[in-house]
Amino acid sequence: MHAEAISPVMSDALVILGAAGIVIPVFARFRITPVIGFILVGLLVGPFGLGRLVYQHEWLFYVTISDPERLDPFAEFGIILLLFTIGLELSFNRLWAMRKLVFGLGALELLATGALLAAFLSMMGQYWTGALALGLALALSSTALVLPIAGTNTPVGRAALAMLLFEDIAIVPIIFLLGALAPFAGSEGMDGLFHTLWVGVLVVAGMMVIGRLALPRLFAQAARTKSPELFLAASLLVVMGASLATALIGLSPIVGALVAGLLIAETEYHTEIEGIMEPFKGLALGIFLITVGMGIDLFTIWENLGMITLAVVGVLFLKAIVTGVLLRLTGARRSTAIETGILMSSPSETTLIVLAAATSAMLIQPGTAQFWQIVTAIGLTVTPMLASLGRLIARRMEPTSAGAADDYDSDEPRAIILGCGRVGRLVAQMLTRHGKLYVAIDADSELVNRCRREGYHAIFGNAARMETLVRLGLPTAPAVILTMDEPVLAQRITRKLRAAYPELPIIARARDPNHAAELYRAGASTAVPETLEASLQLSEAVLVDLGVAMGPVIASIHEKRDEFREQIMESGELSQKPMLRTRVAES
Numbered sequence: 001m002h003a004e005a006i007s008p009v010m011s012d013a014l015v016i017l018g019a020a021g022i023v024i025p026v027f028a029r030f031r032i033t034p035v036i037g038f039i040l041v042g043l044l045v046g047p048f049g050l051g052r053l054v055y056q057h058e059w060l061f062y063v064t065i066s067d068p069e070r071l072d073p074f075a076e077f078g079i080i081l082l083l084f085t086i087g088l089e090l091s092f093n094r095l096w097a098m099r100k101l102v103f104g105l106g107a108l109e110l111l112a113t114g115a116l117l118a119a120f121l122s123m124m125g126q127y128w129t130g131a132l133a134l135g136l137a138l139a140l141s142s143t144a145l146v147l148p149i150a151g152t153n154t155p156v157g158r159a160a161l162a163m164l165l166f167e168d169i170a171i172v173p174i175i176f177l178l179g180a181l182a183p184f185a186g187s188e189g190m191d192g193l194f195h196t197l198w199v200g201v202l203v204v205a206g207m208m209v210i211g212r213l214a215l216p217r218l219f220a221q222a223a224r225t226k227s228p229e230l231f232l233a234a235s236l237l238v239v240m241g242a243s244l245a246t247a248l249i250g251l252s253p254i255v256g257a258l259v260a261g262l263l264i265a266e267t268e269y270h271t272e273i274e275g276i277m278e279p280f281k282g283l284a285l286g287i288f289l290i291t292v293g294m295g296i297d298l299f300t301i302w303e304n305l306g307m308i309t310l311a312v313v314g315v316l317f318l319k320a321i322v323t324g325v326l327l328r329l330t331g332a333r334r335s336t337a338i339e340t341g342i343l344m345s346s347p348s349e350t351t352l353i354v355l356a357a358a359t360s361a362m363l364i365q366p367g368t369a370q371f372w373q374i375v376t377a378i379g380l381t382v383t384p385m386l387a388s389l390g391r392l393i394a395r396r397m398e399p400t401s402a403g404a405a406d407d408y409d410s411d412e413p414r415a416i417i418l419g420c421g422r423v424g425r426l427v428a429q430m431l432t433r434h435g436k437l438y439v440a441i442d443a444d445s446e447l448v449n450r451c452r453r454e455g456y457h458a459i460f461g462n463a464a465r466m467e468t469l470v471r472l473g474l475p476t477a478p479a480v481i482l483t484m485d486e487p488v489l490a491q492r493i494t495r496k497l498r499a500a501y502p503e504l505p506i507i508a509r510a511r512d513p514n515h516a517a518e519l520y521r522a523g524a525s526t527a528v529p530e531t532l533e534a535s536l537q538l539s540e541a542v543l544v545d546l547g548v549a550m551g552p553v554i555a556s557i558h559e560k561r562d563e564f565r566e567q568i569m570e571s572g573e574l575s576q577k578p579m580l581r582t583r584v585a586e587s
């Protein structure tokens with residue numbers, strides 16, 4: 001079959017899906033973010049890479065994309081989904097806990113860096129609107145790269161998280177500002193700008209009011225069906241509707257996507273929606289980054305090597321200095337300031353989004369955007385090397401800092417209760433009474449709403465989705481308690497948890513001894529059969545009423561419970577190690 005007989009869309013889909021299937025696992029194996037991989041794939045298979053040779057070698061048609069404009073609609077949709085998921089990840093509770101760092105350190109870092117870059121670019125001849133757009137774009141740092149490298153439980157990771165959180169928030173006004181400037185980029189007058197701004201504010205305010213009233217009801221209906229497909233359809237309907245609403249008044253559709261994400265983040269369904277949208281986020285970001293890589297011409301880089309090198313070094317140096325100095329002024333250790341400053345110095349994947357928005361708004365020329373896209377792509381690619389350099393310099397500057405106290409407090413781990421029924425609520429009460437933090441999750445929206453009204457920390461979500469539990473803090477959870485009355489589901493979840501976290505205490509509710517044996521076989525640390533517990537409680541009541549002292553009764557009940565547990569484990573022919581039989585109290 002000749003290349004002409006193959007649909008270009010099918011060929012492009014083959015390249016994109018093939019890249020996702022190869023890049024993500026290969027780069028994950030070496031603990032490198034796939035962001036770099038997607039850019040390199042775009043560079044390799046794009047029109048400036050192997051795509052140049054399609055006419056000489058026809059077989060390359062199947063593994064290259066010679067016309068990147070065909071991907072523009074997919075890339076735009078990918079940007080919308082990416083900004084929607086950024087909105088989903090923001091939480092007012094999370095922001096409030098770190099408000100001083102986020103709105104103090106984070107705001108200072110973005111505004112100071114953006115202002116210095118904008119002033120420098122303006123002096124180089126860039127018109128003020130374009131200089132402002134470029135300064136703000138280049139001031140952003142990569143959440144997708146920095147947090148996986150630094151983590152969130154180290155001084156560097158927590159300092160970076162505070163700044164990145166503010167940058168995620170700032171995306172809203174930045175994109176809003178660029179969208180408002182778009183129709184008047186070449187005009188000196190401000191009347192039209194103010195008109196667009198106040199109309200945009202009214203539209204966004206209306207979306208927020210309508211969203212707060214309508215979205216909980218919409219997703220409550222979807223939750224009652226327990227259909228992930230309906231959740232996905234409702235989510236896409238909301239994000240596309242909001243994007244179209246802002247596009248109709250002349251603002252960027254990204255503004256609508258961000259507002260939609262922020263509104264859904266305030267509902268109890270946001271964790272489930274985040275889990276459902278996660279694969280689409282990765283693929284959407286991958287498509288966008290592939291198109292970025294396709295726009296990189298190695299010959300252009302070679303011809304302008306001096307200017308590009310100077311721009312990359314200048315941006316990295318300026319951002320590292322500003323971030324490091326601000327951290328020192330806010331009380332961070334010298335080693336933390338150095339390492340964080342160097343790690344945060346490269347531009348972000350959202351820099352590319354802002355550049356694209358600025359280009360579509362006619363604030364900068366396409367050639368200027370391409371130049372800074374190349375600078376950004378190079379900065380993203382060298383971020384892991386910057387992280388290593390920062391660690392090396394920090395250790396040499398302050399070698400005793402490894403055991404120093406953290407600069408910032410981390411979120412405290414909490415137990416995860418699967419199920420908000422009567423058993424789950426009782427477990428939550430006992431954990432609260434003994435000062436233990438917890439979060440409960442259930443797929444029954446009405447039950448979750450009841451628990452929240454009664455003061456329980458409960459959220460809506462599918463406990464069978466591992467990514468949902470990870471978002472709730474599974475990697476640091478002291479224990480997971482399964483309370484649902486669904487034997488097959490409990491066994492499947494237990495098996496997945498044990499495979500992913502061999503040392504995690506898993507305490508599970510069982511219907512009877514046979515079910516308990518299955519749970520032990522699946523990897524439960526402790527399985528509690530309801531029928532046996534009812535018998536033990538009945539025996540305890542009888543003995544107390546007959547006049548036996550409470551102390552000996554409780555001791556005998558505990559002995560009998562341990563005896564039953566041994567029998568259950570032996571009947572299941574298990575080889576569980578004693579270390580897995582961990583009590584909740586020890587968590």
